Amino acid sequence: MPAKVKVASDWMTGCAGCHMSLLDMDQRLIELLEYVDLRSTPITDLKHPDKDGVDVGILEGCVNNSTTENVCRTMRSRCKILIALGDCAVFGGIPTMRNACSTAAALQRAYVETESTVDGQVPQHEDLAVMQEARAVDQVVDVDIYLPGCPPSADAIFYVLSELVAGRKPQLKGKLLDWH
Amino acid sequence: MPETTIVNITVNGQAIQAKAGQTVLQAASAAGIDIPTLCDHPQLHSAGSCRVCLVEIEKQRTLQPACTFPVVEGLVVLTETEKVVAARKFSLQMLFSERSHYCMVCTASGTGTTSECELQKLAYRYGMDCFTYAPAWQHGWPLDASRRFFVMDHSRCVLCRRCIRACDEIAANHTLGVAQRGARTMVCADDDVTFADSSCVSCGTCLQVCPTGALSDRRSAFAGHASECKHVPTTCMGCAVGCGIKAVLRGNSILRLEGDWEGNTGGLLCATGRFESLQSPAPRIHRPMVRRDGKLVETSWDDAINAAARGLGGAASAAAFVTSRTVNETMIAVLEFLNEVLKSDQVSLLNGQAPPTELSPRAKLREVADADCIVVVGGDPIKHQKALGYLIRRAFDRQARIIIIEDSETGLDALAAQHMRLSAISHNGRSPFEMLRYSYHLSLNDLSQFRKATEEAQRPIVAYGTDLSSGVYAAMRTLPAKAHFLPLVLGANSAGAARYGIEPRGVDADALFVMAGDDLPDGQPIPEARFTVVQAAWQSRWTERADVVLPGRLWHEKRGQMVNLEDSLRPVVQLTEPPDQIGADWMPLAMMSAVLGRPGLFASMASVQGSL
Numbered sequence: 001m002p003a004k005v006k007v008a009s010d011w012m013t014g015c016a017g018c019h020m021s022l023l024d025m026d027q028r029l030i031e032l033l034e035y036v037d038l039r040s041t042p043i044t045d046l047k048h049p050d051k052d053g054v055d056v057g058i059l060e061g062c063v064n065n066s067t068t069e070n071v072c073r074t075m076r077s078r079c080k081i082l083i084a085l086g087d088c089a090v091f092g093g094i095p096t097m098r099n100a101c102s103t104a105a106a107l108q109r110a111y112v113e114t115e116s117t118v119d120g121q122v123p124q125h126e127d128l129a130v131m132q133e134a135r136a137v138d139q140v141v142d143v144d145i146y147l148p149g150c151p152p153s154a155d156a157i158f159y160v161l162s163e164l165v166a167g168r169k170p171q172l173k174g175k176l177l178d179w180h
Numbered sequence: 181m182p183e184t185t186i187v188n189i190t191v192n193g194q195a196i197q198a199k200a201g202q203t204v205l206q207a208a209s210a211a212g213i214d215i216p217t218l219c220d221h222p223q224l225h226s227a228g229s230c231r232v233c234l235v236e237i238e239k240q241r242t243l244q245p246a247c248t249f250p251v252v253e254g255l256v257v258l259t260e261t262e263k264v265v266a267a268r269k270f271s272l273q274m275l276f277s278e279r280s281h282y283c284m285v286c287t288a289s290g291t292g293t294t295s296e297c298e299l300q301k302l303a304y305r306y307g308m309d310c311f312t313y314a315p316a317w318q319h320g321w322p323l324d325a326s327r328r329f330f331v332m333d334h335s336r337c338v339l340c341r342r343c344i345r346a347c348d349e350i351a352a353n354h355t356l357g358v359a360q361r362g363a364r365t366m367v368c369a370d371d372d373v374t375f376a377d378s379s380c381v382s383c384g385t386c387l388q389v390c391p392t393g394a395l396s397d398r399r400s401a402f403a404g405h406a407s408e409c410k411h412v413p414t415t416c417m418g419c420a421v422g423c424g425i426k427a428v429l430r431g432n433s434i435l436r437l438e439g440d441w442e443g444n445t446g447g448l449l450c451a452t453g454r455f456e457s458l459q460s461p462a463p464r465i466h467r468p469m470v471r472r473d474g475k476l477v478e479t480s481w482d483d484a485i486n487a488a489a490r491g492l493g494g495a496a497s498a499a500a501f502v503t504s505r506t507v508n509e510t511m512i513a514v515l516e517f518l519n520e521v522l523k524s525d526q527v528s529l530l531n532g533q534a535p536p537t538e539l540s541p542r543a544k545l546r547e548v549a550d551a552d553c554i555v556v557v558g559g560d561p562i563k564h565q566k567a568l569g570y571l572i573r574r575a576f577d578r579q580a581r582i583i584i585i586e587d588s589e590t591g592l593d594a595l596a597a598q599h600m601r602l603s604a605i606s607h608n609g610r611s612p613f614e615m616l617r618y619s620y621h622l623s624l625n626d627l628s629q630f631r632k633a634t635e636e637a638q639r640p641i642v643a644y645g646t647d648l649s650s651g652v653y654a655a656m657r658t659l660p661a662k663a664h665f666l667p668l669v670l671g672a673n674s675a676g677a678a679r680y681g682i683e684p685r686g687v688d689a690d691a692l693f694v695m696a697g698d699d700l701p702d703g704q705p706i707p708e709a710r711f712t713v714v715q716a717a718w719q720s721r722w723t724e725r726a727d728v729v730l731p732g733r734l735w736h737e738k739r740g741q742m743v744n745l746e747d748s749l750r751p752v753v754q755l756t757e758p759p760d761q762i763g764a765d766w767m768p769l770a771m772m773s774a775v776l777g778r779p780g781l782f783a784s785m786a787s788v789q790g791s792l
Contacts, residue, residue, distance in 0.1 A: 084310070087282070087283075087284050090309070090310050090311075091282060091310070091311055092282070092314070092315075093282060093284065094282065094284060094285055096280070096282060096315075096317070097280075097282075097285065099317035099320070100280070100317060100319075100320025100321070100335070101320060133317065135314070136310070136311065136314060138310065139314050143310070146309040146310040147309075148309050148310065150283070150284035172307070172309055173307045174292075177292075177304060177307060177309060178291050178292040178304050180289070180290055180291040180295075180405075
């Protein structure tokens, strides 16, 4: 039996919905695990992709601050094939709504001006991540496979992973691209 | 009309016959060959702005937009070659990179087959799985939510200019245009002011043609996917134009109303019909009420019907008012109840009036935009029959001569080539009520000019109002036979009421029955009576004064027919079920008839509804 394909995933600025969709593969997840060695993920104990690298890296969410940029660059440097999972990773998604104004205005709105906030203030600390414009993963590092959807369907995720396991490059189209 | 020349063209190897003057797109779609478009709309002139319909045409140096390229004999077209698909994908990539096209936060988003967004559908069709060029977010894009019923989100706009063309060509309001050039181009209203401050009349025609979520309806935004909705044709009860509507329904709720492109006004609606007719202007009446110790209190149907029947049946004399905002079937029921049960012939129309004289031949609304001379005598369609007013403006844009004969200002004054005056004359009315009404006549000089204008025109239309003197009506009868007439009927179904002899009149009675429906008081007084029963959907001055209040249905909860100003019988389809099992308009009348010893009077009403 050939060696299992090493897969790691991580999430950045997103809602975790894409990882929920990944779990929605249900029994197929167990079938996949016969061929896949699931390494670090936000839903397993291992938290960082192996230093000696994995075959497939999966990123959910967009890049919008120094911390997520770091997550993104680390994954890219440690995987051979990078999958952008979901609309935030592929396009930037909902977090890009704040690109329509300045970072300062977005922070002011979120921490001070929200209707439910009393005496709010913008958090400031040297340990906090530095905010950036919200970007899709491919605006930061190269992406090999785009898997859009909000979230992508479990069928689409299964299709992509099973094609990769079989040594083919997945070609998403039709119903698999149409996530509604 | 010259016979249409047929030309032979080849599309994707298939030989098709097209009509000279057609575009490649029209010829292909007539033959069932699908060429994707974004800026093109069957109801509008082609603009060729989105470059999505690009096709390969033999002997043409570059790809050509199918929506503007005219067919000629021997044309060879290829619609889905590698080169074409690559160009289309490139156009789509550019469109997606221009602004914020994030489908997950858009009301128009849906599946590749049922999305309300034509841009999203194209992205699915051409397998777009990422943005080749990231959107340029320098400053964001403005969002104009200044109007009450719908919102313009420029971040979703693809500058197809359908809204601009709809405003020009369909509503003929000319509010929309573009500001700036190139990548900075923005759809704008008038001199780049907010929509609320502009000349926009909120007719919503732009909303109906928008291919993306740039224009979105507040009521139906995020209220349901297109795949869950059905479209039901019906007739608007907002005014006497009776525009053809396609109601978008989801379960027992109306998401929104759209103009029926196949309808009598060709898809045109006004703010009243499209938006206001779905608003709640006052609290709804859900339960019957009777007056006890001077106060209205909720009670059972039986109790209310008994009280109403006793009060009406026991009165020395009875009369009824019926709103013009209801179907013929309601009119017949009220008439029958008064005549047969209460033995009274006093039935008066509420909030409506049809011109007393019928002039023929009657014009069709479809003819209005093609008329070359339109005379409006004694009325203001822009105010009272809005869609007709917009059609008249459309005729003006096509060089029609507009003549206004009216004393007060009208919404069409700016278009008028001539504006004549009517002189008020004292009316020697027979009844005291008629003496209150104005009447007008026309000077001899104006009359001859009016006649001359219709004689010189090829397709003249005369729209005439109420309250004109018999002299003016007589003058209109002497116009040449080519003149077609449209009465400026006030109130939705006053023409239907007139068929049954119901018109506004003075009544004098001890007891009153008021069929208010979903109408509201707008000035016309209802006389005081010792006992008043009001059947109404909304609380109002009328119900506050009543001794018995019976819940009534809204226009879209009724089933029946209305007569519009074209004199055509139009179906009013029941779109939703009323709350609290509120019965049809005639049900309480039938129940009262039974109490008053005339059971079975309306037994056949249900079948009458179908056969009328």
